[in-house]
Amino acid sequence: MSEIRLHEGELNIMELLWSNKVLAAKDIAKIIKEYIGWEKNTTYTVINRLIDKGAVKREDPGFLCKACISKRTVQNIETKALFNKLYNGSLNTFLTEYLKNQTLSPAEILELERIISEQKL
Template structure:
């Protein structure tokens, strides 16, 4: 998906070459993953040339994955996640100010 988000559209053969170089997957493995993404509606395929395009934004995926993480690890509670995360962090004044700004903007 990162390839498609950064390139807008790529032929499946080009995706396969790039993935082979960086991850080591064989062509069949990459094509199987592309097919699954198409079946799930995350990628669209255009012919001729088996051109692939992302059908979902990176931001939407981040939202979905964040909700899944909260549900799986923190029983769906943002408060539990924040408490757990902050208990293990040393935040500086600028980070605390940024967090306060984010929180105050939520009330608007």
């Protein structure tokens, strides 16, 4: 199975599904209309795109929608894509550039050192 890439509009719908587990498409459309302003047809088009990608499963009756991919999985896929795009896949380059521009608290430094020492094991 190839990695599922989602755009911002699709992520809005996925956030609702991750929070609510199962929602009818009509309820998703109402919520999205209120918060984003999309018309029902737009929301249904995006839901169908998510179904085609394998990110959402539709159950009848009631056009009930359920996420087929976890939020953590999507975060990992999108993070990897961002690293590849902006840092040629180099975690070292990203961390070096990012940390140069940050003021870390002693607690944050300790946490980073802990994570790094776990990786050495």
